[in-house]
Amino acid sequence: MADSYNPDSEPTTRTLLRRVLDTADPRTPRRRRSAWMSAQKATPETHSSNRQNSGTKTTVRRSQRIRSVSKSAHVQASRQLEEQTPRTLLTNILLTAPESSIVMPEPGVKPLPTPKVAQSSRRESSRGSLELQFQELEPSITVAPSRLALGKRKQRLRLSVFQQEVEQELPPSHEPCGNADASSLTSSLNLTFTTPLQPQSVQRPGLARRPPNRRAVDVNAFLQDIQDTSLALAAPGDNLRTPVATLPTDMVLEDTQPFSHPLVGPSPSAPPSLPCSSHTGAEDVVRLVRHGPQCSSSGVQNKMPFQDGVHEAEEKMEESWRVNKEKETTTQRPAGMEESEVHTEPEPEGSLGTMDISGKAASPELASSIPEFLQARQLHQLLEQAPPPSTAALSSEPLEPQLTRHPPKARTPSSRSRQDPYKIGLNHYMKFFTFYAKMPMEKKALEMVEKCLDKYFQHLCDDLEAYAAHAGRKTVGPEDLELLMRRQGLVTDQVSLHVLVERHLPLEYRQLLIPCAFSGNSVFPAQ
């Protein structure tokens, strides 16, 4: 296309732009943009994209780039390269933009035209064009980054403003220069372009102020401690140590331990120094755990000294805490605990050790999930274990509430189960009723329907029994059902059972009910 005003077969924004460039005086970027916008609005073109913003021009241009690559654009670009004016930059954009989008797979690889394009694109950005920037920054985008444009306009606007300032400062000084300046500009501006990316990346580490690795390390440390203590437990004399290792894990895993204090209070009969120290240590660990993940690390450290001297009380505390954690229903337990203390019987420590090992093996699992059978097992363990009377008070406290809760828990659901599934099953049919009714219904009406269904089921069973007995069978078969439906008037000479089956049942059931012939001389279901 020539530089003249020859309107193309299809008047496009590109041609309009050229007209503007040729005719309009070199003005400030903003004025030019307004000029462009007015120019665009003046000519109702046949482009789908809205022309309200100058950015739309770029969208249109983008589409144009896809379609046509005007050779004359090269001529124009070469002609106007000498003068570094907004106009020249704009023309460069028009001409070289598609090439740039195709040519540059990476921002680093920028041939000469790309700096111009970048520069021109920046110019354009100053005028409000955003898509080119997108292409530059994200060379992967080729054809229709309209979505990106929409999403990132706000960011780019700021950038464009900044670059406006930069360009206004730089171009006057570098105008006489040629592409070198353009390249320098582009390089400088490239840096500016990169900056927006960096802050974004910087923001992300900033968000993650808390290093998440801390907790993972703690868990691993705990597990290691568990293993160490479990190995140590192999020697039967180290019952005391095991609860220490497991104790901190449980404490860390649990949210709150109201019983840490009562545990500290009563001192076990055995070496008082050890239990006291362990109690205090446990208490400290608990406090630390409560305060936050940071404390967990310190808690881990605190664990170590406790491993040396641990009393059975620690075991009990750990067991009880584990149970508490499982239950997740930490409520008032002190009263219950005292009662359980009376009930629990002392047991040989060997059993305790074995219990602890199994308990520890389960504790990591418990951390993740709380299966009920584990709860029951641990409860059994707790029941079987015989905490010494001094420590029983400590451990029994969390035990008792769960023990007392279990029997009532077992009872109440059974009575409910009888009622609920029946109701649930009836509700299933109620939904069908509301669907068939196609009219709003009262709640009482629905209850009435439930009663009707109940009566209906009773009648149904009686009828089927009668039919089966009449046929001398003890099993109710499909023929009984067909007879029932015939007597009900649902199945007639005109309407057969299969028709009803096909009408109302889904395919899967139809296949099961209606015999169908298959290849190999087989019929399913077999008759």
Added chain:
Amino acid sequence: MAPSTTVSQRKLIKRKAPRGFLRRVFKRQKPHLRLGTGGDLLVHLNCLLFIHRLAEESRTKACEDKCGVIKKEHVMAAAKVILKKSRG
């Protein structure tokens, strides 16, 4: 090639039949009886048809009363008729 004896591969069936519920109800009512293959599906079909008739009748009754909402009286009157019909 015989098809599978169970329901087809896709587990999601719209308008499923509560087969377990039906079997349980039948067992509770007639513990000495057994329900054959596909029997509970036909029972489900029977229930659907019963409810369908009941809903239609209730709707008719409500429309007769020029009422936009199905009320308890409509349902009761309809149930009388339909239960008599479904007596078998």
